[in-house]
Amino acid sequence: MIWKNMEVLITGGTGSLGKALTKLLLEKCHPHGIRIFSRDELKQWEMKQTLKDQPVSFLIGDIRDRKRLELACKGVNILIHAAALKQVVASEDNPLETINTNIIGSQNILYAALENKIDKVIGISTDKAVLPINLYGATKLCMEKLFIKGNTYSGQRSPRFSICRYGNVIGSRGSVISLFKEQTKTGTFTITDPKATRFWISLKKVAQFIIDRIEKMKGGEIFVPKMPSCEIGEIANAINPNAGIKVIGLAQGEKAHEVLVTSEEAERTEIHGDYYIITNQKLKDRQTYKYDSLHNIWKLSKKEIQTIIMEKTI
Template sequence: MDWKNQVVLVTGGTGSFGKKFTKILLEEKQPKKVIIFSRDELKQHEMQVGGFNDPRLRYFIGDVRDRERLVRAMHGVDIVVHAAALKQVPACEYNPMEAIKTNIMGTANVVEAALDAGVKKVLTVSTDKAVSPANLYGATKLAAEKLTIQSNAYAGGSATRFSCVRYGNVVGSRGSVVPLFLKQRSGGKITITDDRMTRFWLSLDQGVRFVIDCIEQMEGGEVFVPKIPSTKVVDLARAIAPDAEINIIGIRPGEKLHEMLISEDEARHTIELERMFVVQPAEATWFGYSWKDKGSELKEGYYYSSDNNMEWLDIEGIKKYIAPFEELFLQGKLEG
């Protein structure tokens, strides 16, 4: 895929993912233009003065809840990466209508605006919490996935194609547990909800590069899932603060012991490749099912969860992931 003539729009472009995605894309793929679409003028200003002032960058203030603004922003756009979301589980539980308006209706607006503007590819960024969701955030992301994938039916004979990526916790991203543990370390105590808890982990760099790879390969209709390691949350705490006391405070509402990236039901129409899984739509007249020739089908009864993973990070492995954030924390530059 030749990126040099592509105009790319990123919703939620001032977030952790959006900034990293923009940096790597500009440096390595040299697109024609990258549009940062977000609702916070301060974060856009901080992004600009923080070094994101490339002449190929454009900053659009707008909210995914505003379909008309999205249509305007997508004029002449080839690729949309939809990363805007309310993602804090407690905030979504306390403000359910706001989560639905942004994560579900916002995704619907992105889909419709992309269709109206003739965008070629739309990739929605999702989460393991969308699989068998236990909280409203997960439920809204499940709906966002379904909206994205099934909207290929609306595309008909047009050029627009829709796919998703779904992955686990991003180490050190805004709102993640790593900045929290680093802050708690100075007090000598770290709080964990349950010492049995496991999570999928990947670095921000891995997540961004996976998204770029999926844009290049997508045909429309896939949910792409990377093969990533699991870790025990208690091991993460020990890697960050080996001398701290660990307090078990109990699972919060909507929290799971283990996360899942592919359910047993989804596995029946999933193809495994060397570095990822491709979840195909169960039945769709618009999908070509050509991925079956590129990989292998999964065994009956398979599911991909953070506690049955074949790849694990031990404490030393975790330290390598968190080392860059240790440095930023010590410099006072780590975003919480």
């Protein structure tokens, strides 16, 4: 795929992932232009200061505003949909806002892509969307369903819609690692459940994964990278083994362990080296397994966790 003639739009582009994608696209892909679509003018201004003389434009807008989104997408070839309300507890407390942003906003992405005949659209999803028990996960599941079914409306033509689904991101705002680093000042870590497990991936690696999948996507796929996992308590111990631990219990809607591929999805999942492709069709050679953070064979050691936290390398 040749990026140099491509116009790329990233919703939620001032977030951690949007910044990582922009940096990587500029360094390696050299697209014709990148459009950052987001609501916060201060974050846009701050990001703009780091990208002087780069082919990046900034558009203030909300994905809940269909007309604004359709206008912003004119002339766009690739759309990366990363905008969302992501905090589990905040989503539980603000269900209307979460639904309007994560579901209605994603529906507007679908309309804007079809209206402007964008070549490729990739939605950013989460392990919370798999067998969801919280509103955030449920809205992300709806986004996945909207995008996969979106291919029906374009037939064999553009746009093509696919999904990237993954776990927790090291270096992203609001992660448990960021919380623990902040709490080192107090000497006590607040932990929901030390035995709870999570999948982990670095911003740089997930950004590269998304770009690679955009280049290869045909439409209708859910792409899942293979990721290591570990217990939350092990992360706390790796950051500061002498810190006190205050167990506060799992929050409303929070799972002890996460799933990236269900046993039902496994029957239609292809394994490609370091990632999975969940398709719409059951495979002839069906496999029965569940890819979850508890039984994941790729477990992180204490030394690996410390290296990852320092270098954000996985």
